[in-house]
Every structure is written in C-alpha cells, then in structure tokens.
Amino acid sequence: MADNKSAQYSPFNAACQDILFEHPEAIGVAYRVLNCGCALICGATAGGDPIGTLHHISGQPIKRGGKSPICLKCRKDKGLDRVVWEGIYWPGPQNEWPDKDLRISIGRKIFGSGYIEPE
Numbered sequence: 651m652a653d654n655k656s657a658q659y660s661p662f663n664a665a666c667q668d669i670l671f672e673h674p675e676a677i678g679v680a681y682r683v684l685n686c687g688c689a690l691i692c693g694a695t696a697g698g699d700p701i702g703t704l705h706h707i708s709g710q711p712i713k714r715g716g717k718s719p720i721c722l723k724c725r726k727d728k729g730l731d732r733v734v735w736e737g738i739y740w741p742g743p744q745n746e747w748p749d750k751d752l753r754i755s756i757g758r759k760i761f762g763s764g765y766i767e768p769e
C-alpha cells in the first residue's frame with residue numbers, strides 16, 4: 651500500500667495546500683518560479699482572479715520549527731524580474747482538474763495571452 655507520508659514533501663506543495671485550504675473558492679494556485687529557486691504563489695478562482703495574498707516561498711527545505719527563509723537575492727529585489735517559469739498548480743489527480751480550456755483561460759487571465767501548458 652502506498653504511504654502518503656513517504657511522498658516527497660516540499661515547501662512548494664505545502665504552501666499550495668495551505669492556500670487552497672484557507673481559500674475554498676480558489677481552484678488552483680498560480681505560481682512564478684524565480685531563478686534563485688524561490689517562488690511567488692497566489693490562489694486563483696475559477697474566474698481567473700487572484701485571491702488572498704501573494705506568498706513568497708523559498709526553494710530551500712523548511713527548517714524545523716521555522717518558516718522557510720527567503721534568499722538574499724529576493725530580500726534585495728523581490729525577484730519579479732527573475733521569473734524563469736510560471737504556471738498553475740491544480741490540486742488532486744489530473745482527472746479531477748478543470749477542463750483544459752478552462753485551465754488555459756484562467757492561466758491567460760492571470761499571466762497574459764501567451765500562457766500555455768507544458769505538454
């Protein structure tokens with residue numbers, strides 16, 4: 651039997667789950683990954699609107715008992731000019747995700763008309 655606890659834990663997944671838990675109206679989590687390994691994430695509604703606050707999470711593992719630290723680069727410039735990848739995190743198995751057309755339309759509302767999904 652699969653043990654959920656053995657699934658790889660990452661600050662990114664944990665932060666996305668937190669946002670979805672705090673904002674039940676969010677159906678996905680928009681993210682921008684920066685070249686330092688940090689990510690900016692924010693909940694997204696079915697209408698493609700951001701919800702809640704923008705979270706800045708570090709690519710570093712969370713230290714016991716503490717919040718994940720923001721790297722020195724991001725403390726200086728917040729990272730908005732260093733985006734290397736952007737996309738949307740959908741919770742659950744792929745067969746429970748919204749239809750591709752809806753996913754793309756939400757992505758385009760958030761990131762602009764150039765948004766595509768990785769194949």
Ligand SMILES: [Zn+2]
Nearest residue numbers: 686688721724
């Ligand atoms: Zn950073």
